[in-house]
Amino acid sequence: MTISKDKIKIEGLTGDSAIAHALRQANLDVLAAYPITPQTIIVEDYQRFAADGEINAAVIPVESEHSAMSACVGASAVGGRVATASASAGLALMWEILYVAASMRMPIVFTVANRALSGPINIHNDHSDGMGMRDSGFIQLYCQSCQEAYDTTLMAFRLAEHHDILLPVMVGIDGFILSHNVERVEMLPDDEVEKFVGVRAPVDPLDPNNPLTMGPLALTDYYFEFKEQQDRAINRVPKVYKEVEAEFEKITGRKYGQFETYKTEDADIIIIAMSTMGGTAKVVADVLREKGEKVGVIRLKMFRPFPAEGIAKAVGNAKAVAIFEKAMSFGAAAHPLAMEVRTALYESKERPMILDFVVGLGGRDVPPTTFVEGIEKTKEYLKAGKAPKYETLGVRK
Amino acid sequence: MSEKFNEIPMAGNIVEPGNAEKYKTGGWRAEKPIHNPEACLWIKNGTCGRCWIFCPDMSVILTEKNGKYSYEFNYEYCKGCGICAAECPTQSIHMEKE
Amino acid sequence: MSMDFAKGITAFRWHGRGGQGVVTSNQMLGKAALAEGNYIQAFPEFGPERTGAPVRAFLRISKEPIQVYAQVYIPDVVVCIDPTLLEVLNPAEGLKTEGTLVLNTESDPKDIRDRFGFKGGKVVTVDASTIAMEVMGRPFYNMPTMAAAVSATGVVEIDTVIGEVLNRYPGKVGDLNKVAIERAVKEAQIG
Numbered sequence: 149m150t151i152s153k154d155k156i157k158i159e160g161l162t163g164d165s166a167i168a169h170a171l172r173q174a175n176l177d178v179l180a181a182y183p184i185t186p187q188t189i190i191v192e193d194y195q196r197f198a199a200d201g202e203i204n205a206a207v208i209p210v211e212s213e214h215s216a217m218s219a220c221v222g223a224s225a226v227g228g229r230v231a232t233a234s235a236s237a238g239l240a241l242m243w244e245i246l247y248v249a250a251s252m253r254m255p256i257v258f259t260v261a262n263r264a265l266s267g268p269i270n271i272h273n274d275h276s277d278g279m280g281m282r283d284s285g286f287i288q289l290y291c292q293s294c295q296e297a298y299d300t301t302l303m304a305f306r307l308a309e310h311h312d313i314l315l316p317v318m319v320g321i322d323g324f325i326l327s328h329n330v331e332r333v334e335m336l337p338d339d340e341v342e343k344f345v346g347v348r349a350p351v352d353p354l355d356p357n358n359p360l361t362m363g364p365l366a367l368t369d370y371y372f373e374f375k376e377q378q379d380r381a382i383n384r385v386p387k388v389y390k391e392v393e394a395e396f397e398k399i400t401g402r403k404y405g406q407f408e409t410y411k412t413e414d415a416d417i418i419i420i421a422m423s424t425m426g427g428t429a430k431v432v433a434d435v436l437r438e439k440g441e442k443v444g445v446i447r448l449k450m451f452r453p454f455p456a457e458g459i460a461k462a463v464g465n466a467k468a469v470a471i472f473e474k475a476m477s478f479g480a481a482a483h484p485l486a487m488e489v490r491t492a493l494y495e496s497k498e499r500p501m502i503l504d505f506v507v508g509l510g511g512r513d514v515p516p517t518t519f520v521e522g523i524e525k526t527k528e529y530l531k532a533g534k535a536p537k538y539e540t541l542g543v544r545k
Numbered sequence: 546m547s548e549k550f551n552e553i554p555m556a557g558n559i560v561e562p563g564n565a566e567k568y569k570t571g572g573w574r575a576e577k578p579i580h581n582p583e584a585c586l587w588i589k590n591g592t593c594g595r596c597w598i599f600c601p602d603m604s605v606i607l608t609e610k611n612g613k614y615s616y617e618f619n620y621e622y623c624k625g626c627g628i629c630a631a632e633c634p635t636q637s638i639h640m641e642k643e
Numbered sequence: 644m645s646m647d648f649a650k651g652i653t654a655f656r657w658h659g660r661g662g663q664g665v666v667t668s669n670q671m672l673g674k675a676a677l678a679e680g681n682y683i684q685a686f687p688e689f690g691p692e693r694t695g696a697p698v699r700a701f702l703r704i705s706k707e708p709i710q711v712y713a714q715v716y717i718p719d720v721v722v723c724i725d726p727t728l729l730e731v732l733n734p735a736e737g738l739k740t741e742g743t744l745v746l747n748t749e750s751d752p753k754d755i756r757d758r759f760g761f762k763g764g765k766v767v768t769v770d771a772s773t774i775a776m777e778v779m780g781r782p783f784y785n786m787p788t789m790a791a792a793v794s795a796t797g798v799v800e801i802d803t804v805i806g807e808v809l810n811r812y813p814g815k816v817g818d819l820n821k822v823a824i825e826r827a828v829k830e831a832q833i834g
């Protein structure tokens with residue numbers, strides 16, 4: 149049964165604040181974080197909740213992000229519910245421990261206000277940080293709105309801590325575009341969140357009465373077997389995610405799926421984009437459809453594990469797929485999102501033409517007109533029967 | 546070492562505490578240390594103990610009973626590395642072929 | 644080929660200088676619209692905020708969820724809270740022909756129209772600097788300028804805005820802002 153409207157608090161919250169509230173309600177044991185723009189509000193707000201005595205969690209103000217993730221691994225190892233937050237350079241400094249967290253199977257929730265990586269130094273949004281950590285073993289969920297950021301953060305704990313999974317989850321919001329954008333957010337009552345997230349039931353935590361060793365050496369003889377375990381665990385995510393979301397939908401009426409399809413059934417051209425770009429793309433599709441152009445949108449939420457089969461199905465018989473992505477893999481055959489989509493579509497009977505538009509690096513605005521430009525190009529390429537492997541849009545060249 | 550991925554604990558965790566004891570490194574030995582008590586400072590007056598400090602496998606056993614000092618190696622774990630022999634200031638340890 | 648990517652959305656663009664409360668008043672107007680049952684997006688032009696630097700902020704208000712995530716290029720309303728900025732920028736740039744231009748200035752709407760060549764919509768002027776100095780004794784121009792924008796556009800009830808202000812600044816600061824807001828509503832010239 150959905151929670152009655154009078155118990156829901158509607159507030160104007162930035163994406164960061166919405167996440168801070170979700171963390172407050174999720175009853176953490178430990179938050180260890182180092183502030184970095186544009187994630188700062190998450191940590192600031194959470195620290196304020198702690199100072200005001202609204203939460204019991206231990207907030208560890210560490211000296212670096214490497215230590216932040218390390219402290220999270222430690223706290224998670226003793227069985228705590230743990231979260232952290234970072235972005236860009238901070239995330240990069242965590243690098244080593246991201247892999248440790250995932251391979252030690254620590255269900256840490258890691259909220260990220262996605263931001264460009266240096267250099268030149270830049271504080272604005274793109275997805276280079278998230279795409280950079282894509283192989284670390286984290287589950288990755290990218291959000292379109294502040295409401296989704298709140299909802300996803302709550303669901304992330306259930307997903308991470310599920311005994312079939314036990315993996316860390318990254319929840320991404322576009323830096324500034326969402327992190328500093330006040331939107332309408334429906335907040336659930338504390339007791340309902342408590343019921344939904346429950347208390348973490350750790351598997352074999354560190355315990356002096358029951359000693360065990362975590363994170364030992366495994367060489368040629370065993371390492372590969374542990375990777376096999378990890379691989380199988382992340383591939384169990386879709387099933388568990390579906391269950392968790394179904395439960396969440398029951399109380400809120402909201403669900404997002406691994407990806408969202410918008411007017412794709414009869415579409416000739418399908419846009420694939422993540423995060424806030426997915427929202428803008430839907431508006432563009434509406435406008436273009438009024439002009440008789442059959443455009444649809446797939447807004448991808450779950451980048452890891454990548455829902456390859458689902459995407460292939462959703463693309464169906466479209467003539468072209470136009471990917472808009474905010475990251476570059478320098479020198480690669482295709483950029484991160486396009487690489488996944490191309491692979492996903494390789495087995496399709498009628499492979500669509502695939503366009504890879506790299507946009508919005510370093511916070512360059514991606515207005516509806518950029519999508520229109522991409523669609524116009526797509527139509528030209530379809531007519532010509534060939535297209536470049538990828539293309540940058542919105543850059544002076 | 547023939548276990549499959551699903552027959553071993555998650556993430557490489559060692560769930561049985563102190564199971565290193567089961568791993569007898571004595572089988573690695575090509576040469577074994579032999580102790581000669583004549584010049585040994587431990588035997589003489591309970592001092593030194595350098596061999597005990599440096600042994601990586603805790604295989605030097607120094608004991609004291611009623612003011613009498615005795616010395617032995619634990620050959621179940623002594624892997625024959627020869628560090629004790631190299632560190633001894635009185636040349637009281639030498640290595641012999643197994 | 645004109646395409647409308649902002650159906651059902653009322654979009655604001657604010658101009659001011661870092662430290663003048665552009666971001667705050669933008670958020671406050673947004674929260675007032677939210678309180679009246681709207682969906683909103685209220686965001687600054689992102690960047691390291693430095694006191695005195697020209698800053699912009701954007702607001703979208705709609706009855707339906709808002710899905711477009713980009714800066715506002717064709718605003719319905721432009722609000723400029725710092726008179727000195729009128730020397731360096733044209734506040735009417737991009738403004739819809741039927742849009743509303745709201746300025747903190749000693750000039751009247753006719754002068755402004757002549758100066759910026761804005762023929763359509765409405766021009767609203769208010770001497771928010773004087774109001775702020777006389778009522779609050781400090782250069783808080785943002786609230787009286789916002790008040791003029793609210794009363795001229797009717798995008799929300801002025802009482803809802805006052806409610807938000809009192810909520811955010813309980814006590815004397817809120818009360819003085821309320822006085823400034825009410826005076827600005829009275830003194831604003833529309834032409």
Ligand code: SF4
Nearest residue numbers: 600623624626627629
């Ligand atoms: S040979 Fe090596 S392992 Fe054996 S007792 Fe000496 S130091 Fe220890």
Ligand code: SF4
Nearest residue numbers: 585586593594596633
């Ligand atoms: S290092 Fe040599 S002298 Fe010292 S205790 Fe060992 S055997 Fe005796």
